[in-house]
Amino acid sequence: MGAGMRSRIEGLRTASRRAAIAALAALLCGAAWSQSDCKKPVYLTLDTGHMEVAPLIADTLRKHQVKVTFFAANEPTQAGDGTLGEHWAPWWRERGQEGHGFASHTFDHVYWRGDLGASTDGAQFLVQPSAGSQAGKKMHYSAAQYCAQLKASATRLSALTGQPTLPLFRAPGGKTSAALLAAARACGFAHVAWSDAGFLGDELPSEKFSNQALLAKALREIRSGDILMAHLGIWSRKDAWAPAVLEPLIIGLKERGFCFATLRSHPSYQAWIAAHPN
DSSP states (O other): OOHHHHHHHHHHHHHHHHHHHHHHHHHHHHHHHHHHTOSSEEEEEEEOOOOTTHHHHHHHHHHTTOOOEEEEOOOOOSSSSOTTSGGGHHHHHHHHHHTOEEEEOOTTOEEEEEEEEEETTEEEEEEEESSSTTTTOOEEEEHHHHHHHHHHHHHHHHHHHSSOOOSEEOOGGGOOOHHHHHHHHHTTOEEOOOOTTTBOOTTSOTTTSOHHHHHHHHHHHOOTTOEEEEESOOTTOSSOOTTTTHHHHHHHHHHTTOEEOOGGGOTTTHHHHHHSOO
16 A cells, blocks of 8 residues: 555545544534523433333433433342343443433442431441342331442442432332432432422322323423423233323423423532532
């Protein structure tokens, strides 16, 4: 190969690299612009589930350029070794590259069932994991044990996504107590619930709550600032909520002037996130 040909090839490679850098810069600038221009934000959050619809959900979010916040536990799935297992590692890595937010849902999807008072080890709780080796068993947890569950999920999520997790968590079922919330905050996690209108109903029985009815209710009732909540698949629902409702919901909310943001920019959590970097 002559020197002239080598020079032309190198020039093409350089141009290609510059084009890629420029495209990335434009994408990042566009994302920053859309965040700052967002006047009626809503915050879509997705908890883990059986994951069958996870690829379809990811395609829908990418298609409509919607960023969400995922709350993850290592739950059983229809395929693979759990939501935070190696089978789903590529899926989480792609979501990390897309700029979504990530937060803990406890590692073993641990439900709070009651407070047990305090001991020399601090607050004590009655809990019931729905995943892991102790699934279904009622157990006594110390505050330290509950915090370990929060941290285990956050650590695994960070390893899978390549991104730092947010210092936030969602208790399975949204079930908490003042003592549980205090214990979590003491180890660096603030709780995120959802707005009344933001309960999107994907875990309700489809025989009584059709996808069409859930969509109409959401479009009618959601307001600016609401935190919305759905799942990456619900075992008990016969007619899958996603993507049947997800895409028309996104389109309908955008038509009404709403925009989507992650919890990084939620006014109730910005200061907490800034003070608790991971």
